[in-house]
Amino acid sequence: MSDFDKPEATTTAAVTYDFIVAGAGSAGALVAAELVKGGAKVLLLEAGGRDSSLLIHMPAGFQKLLAAGRFLYPYETTPQTQLDGRSRPMIAAKGLGGGSSLNAMCWVVGQPRDYNGWQAAVGDTGHWSHEDLLPHFRKIEAHTLLDNEYHGARGPIRVSYPPKINPLNAATVRAFQEAGLPFNADYNGADQRGVGPVQSNFYDARRYSSAYAYLRPLARNRNLVVETHATVHKLIFDGDRVTGVEYSRKGQARRAHAGEVILSAGALNSPRVLMLSGIGPEDELKNLGIPLKVSSPEVGANLQDHAQVPVMVEAREKWGYYRDAVGYRMLLNGMRYLAFRDGPASGSGIETNSYFNPDDLSAAPTIQSFHNPALLGASLGKALPKPGITFVNVVMQPRSRGYVKLRDTDPTSAPLINPNWFSDPEDVRKIVSGLRYIREVIAQPALRDVLYPEMQPGLDVREEGQLKAYVKSAASTMWHPVGTCRMGEDERAVVDASLRVRGVRNLRVVDASIMPNITSGNTNAPTMALASKAVDLIQSQGG
Structure with missing residues (x-):
């Protein structure tokens, strides 16, 4: 496992590091490791624990981890007006590797227009286009089969295709083709559009998280000091210069100092640390009694997330992963894995999975759909005790925007999180169109005799109003929050094109919160690519 062998160092004010990285997730672990390899002395602070659980490294273990909650912040959204006032879980990962240690490992680059949108946000002040990011995707990747202009073969993150495709998924791929969507073996290549196998960051039955791939090889490097169970409370200032952080570890208050501080706490927590430190919307901070350091009105704004809406259909035969995670079969599968x-x-x-535009199958995709060979239900929680398939569908470029705000001044309090899912009518229109297309797929010959009639939303849900009501009842997070410390060339942007926080010195944000717009698909790979880009910026600018 990637557990460090060296004891964790005690940090005191007398020790000064080149860098403090707050957060050891997908971005933070990569940034810390690459800076250490460049000769810097780095303190890496992580609020969660070590990644020593077998379930983290076992590819199928993430489902149990998400249910258990040990490695999660148990956040919830504010009541969602467009979901009939219901709140939804909005969990965030904690522990070495962050989301890369707990997610479903789907490796998705997105579309060139995603990153060209980033480039438009920074204008002439930076280089964040797809062409600029592609070398970083190749640098971090070690694809087991592909080595070309889109894929790397020698990076730390092993990426592979599924070792096998079960019959229910194979029939689903044929059904999409019968419904007019082409087969695509590489959605991370020249064109995302199509249906085909998922690419995942696991290999040889082991998850390749940022912690396993980047931190584990440096476990005995004296220039890397890792402290787990270390919650950053706020930044330390000397005038307009950030000199360190205040944090607590196992109930003990601590301070640490560095030449530069890098916030990598994620889209839900990086803005929280900034606001607790006096960087944020002036009126909100004043109302909480927090002394203002920098008026930055968009800290916590621009929250974007992929909201998932399922279609669930029972299978006529015991296909898929039917009851593989319960009872004696779970024990048998666990022993088989260990042996x-x-x-x-x-x-x-x-x-x-599939990527398609239901309004025009020849156009750039707007919907992503995963084909999970189990009945997961509306909450996508525990599988139902029947064989079947769940199509998990998201609008990839949602227009809806939400926010993260402070609940109070307690650094351990959960923030107020309002993703505002489906607040834009166009997002609702797109997901309803996507659901209708999934029904076309289910009706194709390849699946017609394989599946029973649709369980959810149900064949009686046909009219536009009924489908919209179903979206309200079934939508939940895909766990892809981004955008709350937006990058841009305008003065309202939280960070500039070098990811430096405006209005202060020696402080950057490097995580998914800096994305001006969300990417088309899962956000782990883009977050790691932007972190790789950030390392180049930091090193070229002398820290």
């Missing part, structure tokens, strides 16, 4: 690194536990269970 042979084989069986259902050696994969994620997510084997195929």
